[in-house]
Amino acid sequence: MDDVRYEAPESPDAAISLLAEAGSSARVFAGGTDVMVQIHAELIDPGVIVDIKKVPGIMDISESDGAYTFGAATPGMVLMAHEGLSSTWPGIIDGVALIGSIQVKGRASIGGNVCNGSPAADSTPTMIAANAVCNIVGPNGERTAPVEDIVTGPGKTSLVDGEFILSFSLPKRPAHSGDAYLRLTPRTEMDIAVVGAGVNITLDDDGTCTAARISLGAVAPTPLLVAEAADALIGTKVDDAALTKMGEACSAACNPISDKRGTKEYRIKTAAVIARRAVEIALERAREN
Amino acid sequence: MTKRSHISLSVNGDEYETLCEPDQSLVDVLRNELELTGTKEGCSTGDCGACSIRLDGDLVCSCLVLAVEAEGKEIETIEGMAPKSDELHPLQRHFLEINGLQCGICTPGILIAAKALLEKNSDPTETEIRFWLAGNLCRCTGYDKIIRSVQAAAEEMRKG
Ligand SMILES: Cc1cc2nc3c(=O)[nH]c(=O)nc-3n(C[C@@H](O)[C@@H](O)[C@H](O)COP(=O)(O)OP(=O)(O)OC[C@H]3O[C@@H](n4cnc5c(N)ncnc54)[C@H](O)[C@@H]3O)c2cc1C
Ligand code: FES
Ligand code: FES
Numbered sequence: 001m002d003d004v005r006y007e008a009p010e011s012p013d014a015a016i017s018l019l020a021e022a023g024s025s026a027r028v029f030a031g032g033t034d035v036m037v038q039i040h041a042e043l044i045d046p047g048v049i050v051d052i053k054k055v056p057g058i059m060d061i062s063e064s065d066g067a068y069t070f071g072a073a074t075p076g077m078v079l080m081a082h083e084g085l086s087s088t089w090p091g092i093i094d095g096v097a098l099i100g101s102i103q104v105k106g107r108a109s110i111g112g113n114v115c116n117g118s119p120a121a122d123s124t125p126t127m128i129a130a131n132a133v134c135n136i137v138g139p140n141g142e143r144t145a146p147v148e149d150i151v152t153g154p155g156k157t158s159l160v161d162g163e164f165i166l167s168f169s170l171p172k173r174p175a176h177s178g179d180a181y182l183r184l185t186p187r188t189e190m191d192i193a194v195v196g197a198g199v200n201i202t203l204d205d206d207g208t209c210t211a212a213r214i215s216l217g218a219v220a221p222t223p224l225l226v227a228e229a230a231d232a233l234i235g236t237k238v239d240d241a242a243l244t245k246m247g248e249a250c251s252a253a254c255n256p257i258s259d260k261r262g263t264k265e266y267r268i269k270t271a272a273v274i275a276r277r278a279v280e281i282a283l284e285r286a287r288e289n
Numbered sequence: 290m291t292k293r294s295h296i297s298l299s300v301n302g303d304e305y306e307t308l309c310e311p312d313q314s315l316v317d318v319l320r321n322e323l324e325l326t327g328t329k330e331g332c333s334t335g336d337c338g339a340c341s342i343r344l345d346g347d348l349v350c351s352c353l354v355l356a357v358e359a360e361g362k363e364i365e366t367i368e369g370m371a372p373k374s375d376e377l378h379p380l381q382r383h384f385l386e387i388n389g390l391q392c393g394i395c396t397p398g399i400l401i402a403a404k405a406l407l408e409k410n411s412d413p414t415e416t417e418i419r420f421w422l423a424g425n426l427c428r429c430t431g432y433d434k435i436i437r438s439v440q441a442a443a444e445e446m447r448k449g
Binding site for chain 2: 005006033036041075077
């Protein structure tokens, strides 16, 4: 492409106009860890690169009465270094910590991880399990949407031309809550998930599960929210029988492909195992607070 | 023809001005416009870490950064690591003494990454060093001597 432009707007409105004007030839640019690779591989050929990092609030983390909001372009390393966020939502941090190397996390954001639309994105299941809400701005004003409504297919999102995610809001955490993310990869570092499971649970004072959300990555064209798996835990003490039922519901929800990292059958079977281990970690964390 | 952008940036404390394409990577501009060829480009996709630099203090892959983003920013590359022209940084010295390098293509990136680690953690364990350097590939050394070089430098730096 010979007439590519770079813009770094300093307000949401300026960013929205640039994006809306250029339509499909515009590309939102946050940490660039997907966009730069795609430009290099000539998978995309944007007319306008709209760097959103100068938009106010898009790199900030704030807390009000236990509820966190963080900018969609905040780099992973900044999220991981935030004590309050990482002690309240260790499962989200589990997911972020798995995104590439230290160098990649120095730039990669959750907004980009979600909006790139990879079925295997590591932070997306954790954000879905956490019940995170996207604060979206666009030509028609502001709106909110749960994270599970964003990815509609590999590389596709429900955002319309001109829209982008400004920030994510997390709900206040009840007592005895815990979250966790685990993924299965052939290598321990720098690899792509064969299966990923994000889990978020809340217990009552007796240890009975009162709320649960379970999300799977890499087992379908989009990250999944598996309500049946959560239902298998709610009302139980998260005993062996409940965990087995939860795992079966995870396997039943899978609609994976076979590729070099794993066959369809392998993914369906291991989804139950990885989800179970993630629930066990979340359970331990929930009992600690 | 693409309109070239004018950028001013600071590299290792020196001010530079240059023109670049709007979609040109920072590593390309460092090497080909500013002629600072210490930073290497291996994969251009964030996998090998040879292009590691500091951008306002953050350790990043310069192949995944747009040069235009560096406007007004402070950049640290391998050229700025030695304190004097005749004196090496302890990390550089220990890499030489322990043979933490063979062909040397990965070395500038590894030194920059290791320096960032030691600023955060002056006494990292072997596991911590290996995790921190997971984004820096070396096809020659087998990593063992890299880890030992970092440990030796860390020890010397702790003693002051
Ligand atoms: C070497 C390497 C290893 C990696 N390993 C992993 C891994 O193990 N697990 C994993 O999950 N990912 C991995 N990734 C991908 C991960 O770095 C990205 O998905 C990253 O999180 C994207 O964030 P970004 O800020 O860099 O986004 P960008 O590259 O800037 O953008 C990504 C996409 O999202 C859009 N976008 C960005 N921000 C917004 C927004 N706020 N609103 C709307 N649209 C937006 C962009 O237009 C683009 O389409 C790896 C990448 C590299 C280079
Ligand atoms: S050249 Fe940048 S990571 Fe390989
Ligand atoms: S010394 Fe050759 S790649 Fe590391």
